[in-house]
Amino acid sequence: MAKHTRGATIRVAAELASLERLQSFVRTQAQALGLAEENYLKLEFVTEELVVNVVSYAYPDQSGEVELECMTQQDPAMFCVTIRDWGRAFNPLEQDAPNIQLSCEEREVGGLGIFLIGEMADSISYQYRDGANELTFGFKMP
Numbered sequence: 351m352a353k354h355t356r357g358a359t360i361r362v363a364a365e366l367a368s369l370e371r372l373q374s375f376v377r378t379q380a381q382a383l384g385l386a387e388e389n390y391l392k393l394e395f396v397t398e399e400l401v402v403n404v405v406s407y408a409y410p411d412q413s414g415e416v417e418l419e420c421m422t423q424q425d426p427a428m429f430c431v432t433i434r435d436w437g438r439a440f441n442p443l444e445q446d447a448p449n450i451q452l453s454c455e456e457r458e459v460g461g462l463g464i465f466l467i468g469e470m471a472d473s474i475s476y477q478y479r480d481g482a483n484e485l486t487f488g489f490k491m492p
Contacts (some may be wrong), residue, residue: 357383357420364405364416364435366395372401372418378413378430379420392470393431396487397430398435399467408437408483428473428488435483440487441476 360375362368376397377390385393397418404416417434468474471487477485 355422355424357418357422359419361415361417364409364414364437365435366402366405367414367420368397369401369405372416373397374420376420379431380429383422383429384491386492389429393429393489396467396471397431398447400485401489403442404433404435404437404483408435410438418433422491423488427491429491430473430486432484432486432489436481437483440483441478441480443474443476 356385357379358375358447360370360372376393380390380393402414402417408414408416414435414437417432419432419434421430421432422428467487472490473488474486476483476485
C-alpha cells in the first residue's frame, strides 16, 4: 500500500453554494503540494463532478456535509483528493460504463461523469468506511 502524507482537510455543507469554496481549496492544496499546473483543469472538473454528485444524491431526504482531504502519495508520486460524505452507501465505480458509441438521444442518462473521471484521473478508488463513502482520485506528480 502506498504511503500518504496528509495535507489539509475541509468540511462544509453539501450544497452547490459550497462548490466554489471547495474548488478554491483544492487548487490551493494542489499548488502547495506540487501538482503540475497542466493538471489543474482536470482536477477542477473531477472535483466539481464528484461534489455535485454528493450534493445531488448522498442526502436525498436531509441535509449533510461533504469533506475533501488533499494529500500526496509516494510510490508512485501522486496528488490525491478524498471526497467523503456520510450519506447512503454508494460506489459509483460499480455502475455500468455508458455506451459512448450511442448518440446522446439513444444513451441512457447518467454515468458519463464517472466515466470521464476515470479517463482523466491517474487513479480512482472507493471504499465505505466508518459510515462514510470515500472516493479518492489522484494525479501523477513529477
